[in-house]
Amino acid sequence: MAFVARADALWLAKSPRQSPAVVSHEHARRTSVRAAAALARRSWCRRSARQAARESCGVVVRAQHGFGGAETAQRYDKEAQELKEQLLELVQPAQNARGRLTPTQVRDQVLELVQLLEACAQKHQTKRVTSAQLPGTWKLLYTTRPGTASPIQRFVVGQSEFVSNVFQDLSIDLESGTGRFNNVADFKQRAGGKLYVQALIERIDSELNRLHIRFDLAYFEFTSGLVMSLLRREEPLRVPYPVPFKLLGKKACGWLDVTFVDADLRISRGNKGSMFILVRERDAERASETN
Template sequence: MAAAATAAAGGLVHLRPPQSAAPRFGASRAPPLRSRRPGQHRRPRRHGAGRVSAGSVAVGEAAYSEPEAALLEALLGVQGRGRAVAPRQLQEVESAVQALEALGGVPDPTSSSLIEGSWQLIFTTRPGTASPIQRTFVGVDSFRIFQEVYLRTDDPRVVNVVRFSESVGDLKVEAEATIEDGKRILFRFDRAAFTFKFLPFKVPYPVPFRLLGDEAKGWLDTTYLSHAGNIRISRGNKGTTFVLQKSPDARQILLSTISAGTGVEEVIDDFISSQNGAEVDLDILVGEWQLLWGTQTEGESWSTLASAGLKDFQIIKEGGQLKNSVSPFPGVSLSARGNICKTGNNNTFSVSMKEGAIRFGGVQFPLDAEGEFVMEILYIDNKIRISRLNQHILVHLRIANAA
């Protein structure tokens, strides 16, 4: 039986999933960015916003230091809490983590009340020793992963929670916890159960912890705890690094909602309405952008998708040169080139596509990709751009600054 379950060490849950097929759960909807009282009308949209300023970044009531903000900025766009991340972005995340660990944060974090409470997992490394539950649940964007830490009770515990959705339920895996020193928590998993909203009872997770012996044990070092108590970095005995946060900011909620794929338009609308407007110039658009989400494009031809930039990637260079690229199939790519220029004092731009090409392997043919479009910038910062292109709402992630 011990061979059928993985070691319970490493911080987040290290258990083998049940042998029976898990039910297929729907995507959960992220909470709204801001609440409205009954009868309160939505505020008019303020189109556009300037770049995020350097220094301390305020998010709701929480304030992040510049190194903490750099970590959150590096994590924007990471899928599956680290399941899919480009090497360059992973390097940025690792550098930001190491910078915070060098600063140290709160000394002796296990002795601080700031470590207590519920923490949401926003990133984890995935070494070869990652547990099956990490591979099964942690990388699914539609699930939310939490770690609850309660050390100042008669029954100290670390509880790992996989929340499938607010309407479906969750899986909780609990461990007895002991403080070894100022950074390390020792734990032993002892119980786990599914709680489904449609059942009046809990469903036990079929792992016999008492028979696992040392495989149910582990430790977790907190290598950084912010002085505001909103960012925590921990490393487990399996070599995994975890980045956790008390309350995600508005941009993180937006991106997690896009990943989940449910309720996106409403969250975008709330997000835009909550921002202060600012003038947008062409230079802030310069860079390489990846399309994360767009309104429906059924019925559009591939040449139209390339011309309008409704799929994949877009590069905007200084001077207004623009290139859209689409890869509908392996070995096949479509591209369209043109120009973008500002049309007036508001945040609208004229997009004029002049020529296109389609490439099959190493062979290229001309493509009719001419088109005229109007782009309105609804929001933009160092990482995220929300725009309206004709009737389409588009959300882009900046992946590089154009040369």
Template sequence: MLAARSWRQQAGAAPPAAAPLQQRRQRPCQQRQQQTVQAAATTTLAPTTVAQAAKPSRKAERAQQAVLDAIADVQGRGKGGMSPEQQAEFDAAVAVLEADGGMAAPTDSPLLDGRWRLLFTTRPGTASPIQRTFTAVDSFKIYQDIDLSGEQPRVCQVVDFGKSVGYLRVEAEASTDSRPLAGFTPRRGEGLPFGIMGRSSSEPPARPGLRVDFQFDRAAFTFNALPFKVPYPVPFRLLGDEAKGWIDITYLSPDGKLRLTRGNKGTLFVLQKEVSAKSRLLEALSSRQKDDDLIEQLAAEVQAEGGGEAVPASSPVAVGTWRLVWTRQGATANPLQKALAGQVDNWQIISPDGRLENRVQLLPGLRVRALAGCGPEPAPGGGTRTGVEIEEVVIEAGPLRLPLPVKADGRGFVEWDYLDGDLRISRGSKGSTFIHVREA
């Protein structure tokens, strides 16, 4: 890591000229697949995807990296472990980023919406005891969920105690310059005597579009072992100004992946956008040069994260037209299927009446269609496995139809690893893995 003095010297250096990108030719089917994945990504990803995001300046990039380097070994998200040199490096980098500002009016940017993970926080004596307690425990993950573009803008704090325990969610109504909360009066004054709940500032924001005012209105613990939520024992309605606060977004990176935030009690927060495995998978799929091992790893992470249909084999979400965007063929897969994988357009069409069609477009006007009956298999495969029985395979060249022989036993199955409204990950009976995106 650079020393504080050398970093400050380098921060002002002119960035090297970017190397020109070579344009690569793609087959028409590859172009269409990439467009399909990018279209899916546009509608399903947080606004931090490669397709939508701008890049920070070279100077801001260096400052961002300096911030992350300085806090890499910090214990308790700010409790200790930062040497004087690291502290100087950190302070210098924060000053550069806050002077740069990133997005001009971050509270108006859709990049602010989403889940943010707390990486680091300063904890001055003005912070509340609850804040000092929770942020100091490394075994807890702390998130801030922001939704300023929804019907009712909200900011929520989430303390994740782990999958085996549960989480605490503290929710607040939010008010910004462009979307003021009706009847809301911002917090005034330092707070309760003796700083029992921390000392608050009423200093105005440096410019419009920086501040999110909020007032907490509900909270609850969700424990995985209990079928109900446990109310958080704080009467927000009786707390008056103590249930209110504000945060200033002093830096939001142009790619929406890092932000610095200062709270009304003097705390600096460093947060990083939490990008789901699904988002990272769709980004990897939209790349011109696909990394098959990375895609397979991300597909496994999507499955592990969950969130898709609980019983995909019988879910109506499976019905529709699905374009194949990636496959890794199993050892026993059909040789022709292996040869054509990734080279031609390929769809799977599932009908509400229990019919399935695999359609492969070989050339304009020339395609192969495999028609089959399908349905959920009984337990133990029922829920995640769809049985498939091929009934007819035809080659179609314009109006001409050439039937192909079908094996006497054309049965197989589709094992659903993940299914939601626009993405599906599945495995076939011959060991191949498939990733499809929904096509309108």
């Protein structure tokens, strides 16, 4: 910038005397050019950083097939861990309400990190639907909610003032190619209940890392809080969710792709365009959060 400023001064000194308006116009033009160049450099740096991460994943994949050995495999683990840490730092805050209140700029950063992790997994971790990694309890940290999202998803994500946490219990049987989802939305203390949404995994497509699912049951269960107080009831109350899954036929079916998974983090995408970021939940951690 100092060099450019000196060049401007030299040009003005050597040029014939011009009117202030002409000089001002020329100075504005040169300032605009410098600003555009600076913006281009910043954009190039951002693209270069993303490209470097993608190329790093590619190098690791080739190493896994015999070109680099354990050393490069460790490099992949390090790269993935760094991306995970950055992602979790963005999606962990409770005030984000599982993505509903996340600022647009942060959403863009989340999406970019997700895409980098997915690109690495696509090359390095081709088999992601395994009995060793998927089963267990997962906690939903972040989700996108497109206009085509299901009514249940819109309720769970949109009602952050009532829903404290969302968990997913997942079991699969690779031999039979089936399994089961049990999604549980914990209401905050004043509501005193849970929403259960269950689905059958009808088929597992290992090549696509895809779970074909059919929703078959949803209900509210209240054990305390405002509802029980109003009804003056002590026994748990179960209320069916007003979604007739059995009458919906194919509309009750969908699929869920596992685009990244390891011991602690899972990223999935659904057939309606939603993206989900979940972390593995330990029994003790869940008990402390729901009590």
